[in-house]
Structure formats: C-alpha cells, structure tokens
Amino acid sequence: MSDVYAATDELLGRDVAVKMMRPDLARDKTFLERFRREAQNAAKLNHPAIVAVYDTGQTPDEEGAVPYIVMERVHGETLRDIVQHSGKMSLNDAAAVMSQVCDALYFSHEAGIIHRDIKPANVMITNTGAVKVMDFGIARALSDSSSAMTQTAAVIGTAQYLSPEQARGQSADARSDIYAAGCVFYELATGQAPFHGESPLSVAFQHVQENPEPPSQVPGMHLSKREALSLDSITLTAMAKSPSDRYDDAQEMATDLKRLSKDQLPLVAQAYTNDADSEAAGSHQAGSGAGTLAAGAAGVAAGAAGAGAAGSGSHWDDDPQTSVIPASQNANFPGAAGASGAAGAAGAAGADNGASYNYDEDLDGDYYDDEYGDDEYGDDYDDGAYYDEDYYEDKPKRRWWAPIAWVAGIAAVLAGGYFAYQAVTDDGGDKPVEAEQVKIPNVQNKDRAEAQKQLEEAGFKVSVEEQTHDKIARGKAIGTDPSANASVARGTEIKLLVSSGREITDVPDLTGKTTEEASKLLKQAKLALNNEVKEEASNDVPKGKIITQTPPQGSQVSVGTKVTITVSTGPEDVRVPVVTGQQVEDARENLESSGFKVVVEQVDSTEPKGKVLSASSEGEKLPKGSEITLEVSLGNQFEMPSLQGKKFGDVFRELQAAGWRGNPDQLHRDNKNTPDLGRVDEVAQQSIRAGEVVKRDEDITVTVYVFNLLP
Structure with a gap:
C-alpha cells in the first residue's frame, strides 16, 4: 500500500521516516481513506510506546497528488523478525514486552482509538530496548467502530491474530485488541501462533470455533507448575471467545504481565484456580450447554464448508499479512450474518464456556477438567466442529448430542432467516427497503453553524468534535468523518470536525x-x-x-x-601572542582581541615609560578569558654616567643627556684641594658610581678639584 523512506527533517535536524502511498493506489478512495485514517489516528496518540506522527501532506505527481506521513524514525527489529531469527522469548522477557504493548493499547483505547491489527510485525523493539507499536492503518475510533471502512461485512486484519468477533464481521472494540495481544503473547512465549491453517479463512475459522492449545502444553515448553499457570491464565483469558470473558481493559492485562515479568503470580491466575472447581461442575451438567451448542450449530455448519475447503500445500501462515476477507467468504464463518450470525455467536460462546481449566485437580494431565480425558489422538473432546481434521493429525469423536445439535441448528437458521427477512421488508411487503445513499458535502473552511446546517439539510445527524489544526482558523470546519463525497445512508450520524485553532x-x-x-x-x-x-x-x-x-x-x-x-564546552584554548617590547596599549589591544584579560604591573626601569618588559605565558595556549600579566616600564630610572675628569661646568649637561631629570639644586658640589693647577675644576669623585641604575630625580654630589695656597 505504501513505501517508507528514511529522511532528515532539515528544519529541526532530526531523522524521520516518510511513509508515502504508492502513486498507483493514490487514486483509490478506499486506500486514500485508510491512509488518511492512519495519519489522523496516530497523530492523536502521543505515547512513548507508539510511533509518533510529526506531519502529513501530499506531493505533486504526474498523475495526481500522492499523500505522505512523516513519522518518528525507529531503529530496531519487529517481534516477527525476532521470533523468526531467534525463536521464542523467555517468559519474563515476553511478559515485559507485552506489558508495554498493553500500556500503549490502553492509552490508545482511552483516546478512543482501537488498533484492529495488533501482530508481531506491528510491534518493534528499538536498538535501545524500547517497545514501539506501529501501523494504525486500519485503526478506527471507538465511536465509529460499527461502520465499515471498505465493503460491507468485510473482515479486515491479520487472520492469525483476528478476534472471533472480527472474524464474524462484527464490530471490534478495545477487547478485540486484547485478544490480538493475547495471540502475540502466545507466539512470543511458545515460538508459534495459536492457530495455523492453509488460508486466512481457515485460520479465522479456528479463532471463532476452536480453543487454542494451552501455551504451556506446546512441545518444547519446559515450565514450572507456577509458570504454566501464569502463562495459561493470562493468554487464555485474553483469548476468550466472548469479549465479556476477557480482561476488562488493556491496563488489567498489563498489570498481570508486569507481575509475571517480576515472577509474581498474575491476579487472573488466582481467580483462575479459585473458579475452576465451581465452573467444572456446571460446565458438564446434562443440558447445561445443549441449548447453547444447538443454537450455535447452524453457525458451525455454515463454517464447515469454509474450513473443509482448505486444501493442501504450503502453510499460508508462514508469512501472515493484514488482509481483507470479502463478504462472500466471511459468510462461511459461524455466525457471520443474519440469523446464522446470532446462532453462531451463541454457539461459539457456549463452546468456549464449556471448557474449564483446573491446575490442581486435573486428572488426565492435559490441563482440561473435562471428564473425557485424552483420546488416542490427543483430543479432549469433540468441540462440535464438523469438518475434516486430517491435516491436524487428529480425529474428533462423535458425540450423542451431535444429531440433536444439527436439528436444532437447522431450525434456528430457518427461524432466524424468517425474522430477518421480516425485519427488512416494508410492512410485510415483497420489496426490501434500502436506505437512500447520500454523498457527504464538502464543508471544509465553512463556519461551524453553516457547515452543521448544510449537513443537516443533506439529511444527516450531526455531532461536533473540536480538534486543533495548524492551518484552519478557530471555528471553521476541518472536515467530516466519514470524509466528504463518501456515500452513506441518509440519517447516518456524521461527525463534524471543527478547528479549535492551533494548540x-x-x-x-x-x-x-x-x-x-x-x-x-x-x-x-x-x-x-x-x-x-x-x-x-x-x-x-x-x-x-x-x-x-x-x-x-x-x-x-x-x-x-x-x-x-x-x-x-567552556572557553576555547588560544595561543598567547608575543607582546614584549610593545607599548602597553598596543599589547593590551592584541591580547584582548585574542580573548584574554590583561593585568598591568608597572615596574621601575630605564626603558621608556609604557614599554612592555614581559608578558606571562607568552606563546603558550590558554583558555580564552585567562588573565595575562604585563610588566610595563615606569621609565623612572637611568644609568649613572662616569663624571670623573669632566669639568664641573659640563656635569649638569652630561647628567641630563644620560636621563637624569633633577634640577640644579639637586646637584651638590664638594671641593678637594690639589697642587696640580691643570686639574683645577675637574670632577675628582661622584656620589653614585658610574653604571649604577638610579631614579631619574636622585640627588647627586660631585667632588671637584680646587687650588688653594692656604690650607
């Protein structure tokens, strides 16, 4: 029906899966409706165990628009692949997986959506171990479960996991999903499906008419008595023929599965053992089931033709697919339609209720407290199905009540057929009355009141449901369910979907x-x-x-x-630039542009004022934002020149040239007598030695030669 592509959402940068309908099917209204329903139903469900739908749309094609769904992209394996490659799971693992499936189903049911096609191929285990339920392609709203999505009385689903009511063409509800979940749990725990056959029809027939072999008794199962009781009680409760005998909701089943995964006795197992004794006594009393069995015989007879028609050859169930069983085949099921439907339903319920399981007082060791024991073929007793079972290598025994059941069944068919005919004729006339088929008008983008009025004028009952919508304004009609242009009977209740605006x-x-x-x-x-x-x-x-x-x-x-x-990730490491010798402002600019903080320390130096004498961590790599310390010259020192032999009149000029910034008052003179007239006025000594570094305003004293005759 569709192809799935791996893609990337460029806006949000995430991996997605794009499910695109095949162009050759996009022109088929039935497939379009199913595709639309899948997108609509899945988009309502935001649960960690359900594959999320992000968006829907359609892309132009040469022959028309092709719809697509943008979904969460899941990496992993389906349960079907796991069982095929690795065989059955451990009991605890199977229970843990199915408890998450049931949690997802409960969430879906609470949102008003039934899946209708729960099977191993629609459950995926991701690479991280998470459980994901997929493919709501044939799911329906609970409020709309009575209407057919395709042809009338068609059975839609996968036969190996189809509930009895679905197989009969009756409406499915949340308990139908519970039945399918029981079938999947059966397969995970045992490695095989509960029923096998040559065709979908023959397998569906078994779901209606036969009780599955208790999973603990499947060859290769090695369980303790407690494990067998836990497995059988959960599985057979979920797979009860009558929906009323199953779990009330998926949450109850999830609770029991979680208890089993933790090696605790399921709650249903406790009731199972407590009720076994009281049920066993009533289930085999003379006449207690005869009426039910007789009433169901007509349905059984109708199904015999379909079951017996299963030919030889390779097993169909090697690769089960979701399928539609046409109404012509569906009529062969016990209780498919009309009077035979009512009788068949009663018969199936009677056959189911007639079996009682007792794990404490089972005499023949086959988990059935049934007074018949095993025959040489391994059967407990004839379940009333009148068809050739050679394929299954066992043969039912004839029972004394079989002829009575057949007679009663035929009578039920005749009586039911008469009343059914009377119910559909006009005042007992000869012509059946068929409801007028009317096309649903397109009311999209119309005001709520206008849309409702148009639908009512077309002859429909109208219920209104508000939904958020990204594009259609609040109070405007999104559409209808069923969708526009679908032909339905006049007087049908149509759901008008009205936008509540974007959420x-x-x-x-x-x-x-x-x-x-x-x-x-x-x-x-x-x-x-x-x-x-x-x-x-x-x-x-x-x-x-x-x-x-x-x-x-x-x-x-x-x-x-x-x-x-x-x-x-924190600051980036950057190399500290070399700034020694630069003026402090230039050095600061270079360091700060590289992302560093600058700390300046001024020091005494003979170098010009403001010159960088050194920089910490110069040339190393440091995180941006690190502090770099600069030593900057104050320019307040000079190197004392040699003044000896200089004329005193030249001393001040010599000091100034060397960098001294003192004033004449800071240059002090001492005299020293000399007999040598040639050295008069020369500097004999200086208070600061030549080459010594001193402050530029330091006081300086020089000793100068003088000639004095007098001492």
Missing part, C-alpha cells in the same frame, strides 16, 4: 540552564528536548550551560515541538 505554547528561556533543567522546563511547557544537542566553546557561558536555543525564548510553537539547544 500552541510559549517556548521558555533555556539559556544558562543545564540540559536536565531545560528538559524539565520544556516538559512543563508541553515541549520536548531534541536528542541532538549541539556543543560550542564559549568564553562567557560556563561549561555545561546552554548558550542558545532554537526556537528562541518567547516563540509560540505547537505542543510537542522539539527544541534544539547549544551547550557550552
């Missing part, structure tokens, strides 16, 4: 938060965190904190939107 929420501010904090905030806002988290170095945001987010804070987006975050 939107504000994106919270995630900046500066940790991933865990962001996840909690998004959950409160009914949003989700994208699993693909980006990372980026940041000088301002600490490591592990969020730098940016998409969509940004304050954006209004649809509920369920995934928000992508960028998380800081």
Whole structure:
C-alpha cells in the first residue's frame, strides 16, 4: 500500500521516516481513506510506546497528488523478525514486552482509538530496548467502530491474530485488541501462533470455533507448575471467545504481565484456580450447554464448508499479512450474518464456556477438567466442529448430542432467516427497503453553524468534535468523518470536525540552564528536548550551560515541538601572542582581541615609560578569558654616567643627556684641594658610581678639584 523512506527533517535536524502511498493506489478512495485514517489516528496518540506522527501532506505527481506521513524514525527489529531469527522469548522477557504493548493499547483505547491489527510485525523493539507499536492503518475510533471502512461485512486484519468477533464481521472494540495481544503473547512465549491453517479463512475459522492449545502444553515448553499457570491464565483469558470473558481493559492485562515479568503470580491466575472447581461442575451438567451448542450449530455448519475447503500445500501462515476477507467468504464463518450470525455467536460462546481449566485437580494431565480425558489422538473432546481434521493429525469423536445439535441448528437458521427477512421488508411487503445513499458535502473552511446546517439539510445527524489544526482558523470546519463525497445512508450520524485553532505554547528561556533543567522546563511547557544537542566553546557561558536555543525564548510553537539547544564546552584554548617590547596599549589591544584579560604591573626601569618588559605565558595556549600579566616600564630610572675628569661646568649637561631629570639644586658640589693647577675644576669623585641604575630625580654630589695656597 505504501513505501517508507528514511529522511532528515532539515528544519529541526532530526531523522524521520516518510511513509508515502504508492502513486498507483493514490487514486483509490478506499486506500486514500485508510491512509488518511492512519495519519489522523496516530497523530492523536502521543505515547512513548507508539510511533509518533510529526506531519502529513501530499506531493505533486504526474498523475495526481500522492499523500505522505512523516513519522518518528525507529531503529530496531519487529517481534516477527525476532521470533523468526531467534525463536521464542523467555517468559519474563515476553511478559515485559507485552506489558508495554498493553500500556500503549490502553492509552490508545482511552483516546478512543482501537488498533484492529495488533501482530508481531506491528510491534518493534528499538536498538535501545524500547517497545514501539506501529501501523494504525486500519485503526478506527471507538465511536465509529460499527461502520465499515471498505465493503460491507468485510473482515479486515491479520487472520492469525483476528478476534472471533472480527472474524464474524462484527464490530471490534478495545477487547478485540486484547485478544490480538493475547495471540502475540502466545507466539512470543511458545515460538508459534495459536492457530495455523492453509488460508486466512481457515485460520479465522479456528479463532471463532476452536480453543487454542494451552501455551504451556506446546512441545518444547519446559515450565514450572507456577509458570504454566501464569502463562495459561493470562493468554487464555485474553483469548476468550466472548469479549465479556476477557480482561476488562488493556491496563488489567498489563498489570498481570508486569507481575509475571517480576515472577509474581498474575491476579487472573488466582481467580483462575479459585473458579475452576465451581465452573467444572456446571460446565458438564446434562443440558447445561445443549441449548447453547444447538443454537450455535447452524453457525458451525455454515463454517464447515469454509474450513473443509482448505486444501493442501504450503502453510499460508508462514508469512501472515493484514488482509481483507470479502463478504462472500466471511459468510462461511459461524455466525457471520443474519440469523446464522446470532446462532453462531451463541454457539461459539457456549463452546468456549464449556471448557474449564483446573491446575490442581486435573486428572488426565492435559490441563482440561473435562471428564473425557485424552483420546488416542490427543483430543479432549469433540468441540462440535464438523469438518475434516486430517491435516491436524487428529480425529474428533462423535458425540450423542451431535444429531440433536444439527436439528436444532437447522431450525434456528430457518427461524432466524424468517425474522430477518421480516425485519427488512416494508410492512410485510415483497420489496426490501434500502436506505437512500447520500454523498457527504464538502464543508471544509465553512463556519461551524453553516457547515452543521448544510449537513443537516443533506439529511444527516450531526455531532461536533473540536480538534486543533495548524492551518484552519478557530471555528471553521476541518472536515467530516466519514470524509466528504463518501456515500452513506441518509440519517447516518456524521461527525463534524471543527478547528479549535492551533494548540500552541510559549517556548521558555533555556539559556544558562543545564540540559536536565531545560528538559524539565520544556516538559512543563508541553515541549520536548531534541536528542541532538549541539556543543560550542564559549568564553562567557560556563561549561555545561546552554548558550542558545532554537526556537528562541518567547516563540509560540505547537505542543510537542522539539527544541534544539547549544551547550557550552567552556572557553576555547588560544595561543598567547608575543607582546614584549610593545607599548602597553598596543599589547593590551592584541591580547584582548585574542580573548584574554590583561593585568598591568608597572615596574621601575630605564626603558621608556609604557614599554612592555614581559608578558606571562607568552606563546603558550590558554583558555580564552585567562588573565595575562604585563610588566610595563615606569621609565623612572637611568644609568649613572662616569663624571670623573669632566669639568664641573659640563656635569649638569652630561647628567641630563644620560636621563637624569633633577634640577640644579639637586646637584651638590664638594671641593678637594690639589697642587696640580691643570686639574683645577675637574670632577675628582661622584656620589653614585658610574653604571649604577638610579631614579631619574636622585640627588647627586660631585667632588671637584680646587687650588688653594692656604690650607
């Protein structure tokens, strides 16, 4: 029906699967309706164990539009693949998997959706061990389960997991999914389906008429008494022929499966053993089941032709597929339609209720407390099916009540047929009255009142349901269910779908938060965190904190939107530039542009003022934001020149040239007598030795030669 492609959502950067209807089927209204229903139903369900639907649309094709569904992309294996490749699961593993399936089904049922095609191929185990229920292609709303999606009285589903009521062409409800879940659990635990046959029809017949072999008794099962009781009680309760005898809801079944996975006795097993004694006494009293069996005989007879027609050859059930059994074949099931439907349903219920299982007082060891014991073929007793069982290598014994059942069955068929005919004729006349078929008008984008009026004028009953919609304005009609242009009987109740507007929420501010904090905030806002988290170095945001987010804070987006975050990995390592010898301002600019903080320490130096004498970690790699310390010259020192032999009149000039910045008052003179007239006025000594580094305004004293005759 469709092809699935792996794709990438470029807007949100996530992997998705695109399920696209085959172009050759896109022109078929039936397939279009099923495809639309799958998208609509799955989009309503937001549960971790159900494959999510993100979007729907259609793409142009040479011969027309081709619809598609954008879904969550799941990596893993289906239960069918696992059983085929690895065989049966351990009892605890099977129970753990099916408990999650039942949790998903309960959520779906609470949302008003029944799956109708639960089977191993529609349940996937992801690479992380999560359970995902897929393919709501034939799912229906509970409120609409009585209407057929295709032809009248057709059976839609996979025969190996089809509930008896579905096989009869009756409406399915949540308990039909529970029956299918029981079949899947049976297969996971034993490695084989509960029923086998040459064709979908023959397998469906067994679902209606036969009791499955208790899973604990399947060859190769090696279970303790407690394990056998737990497995059989859960499986056979879920697979009861009558929906009223099954679990009330999927949550009850999930509870028992979880108890089993933890090696606890299921609650149903306790009731199973307590009720066995009281049921056994009543189930075989003379006449207690005769009426039921007789009433069901007509349905059994009708099904015999279909069961007996199963030919030899390869097993059909090697590769079971979801299928549609036409009404002509469906009529062969016990109780398919009309009077035979009522009688067959009663017969099937009677056959089911006639069996009582007792794990404490079972005399013949076959888990059936039935007074007949095993015959040489391994059968407990004839279950009333009148067809050739040579294929199954056992032969039913004839029972004394069989002729009576046949007579009663024929009478039931005749009586039921008469009353059914009277019910569909006009005042007992000769012509059956057929309801007028009317096309549903297209009311999309019309005001609610206008759309409702148009539908009522067309002869329909109208119920209104509001739904969020991304494109259609609040109060406008989205469409109808069934969809526009479908032909239905006048007077049918049509569901008018009215837009309540987009369900939107504000994106919270995630900046500066940790991933865990962001996840909690998004959950409160009914949003989700994208699993693909980006990372980026940041000088301002600490490591592990969020730098940016998409969509940004304050954006209004649809509920369920995934928000992508960028998380800081801390500052980036950068090489410290070489700035020694530069002026301090130039050095500061170079360092700060590289992302460093600058600390300046001024020191005494003969170098010009403002010149960088050294820089810490120069040439090394450091995280951005690190502090670099610069030693910068104050320019407040000079190197003392040699003044000896200089004329005193030249001393001041010599000091100034060397960098001294003192004033004449700071140059002091001492005299020293000399007999040598040639050395008069020369510097004999200086208070600061030549070559010594001193401050530029230091006081300096020089000793100068003088000639004095007098001492």
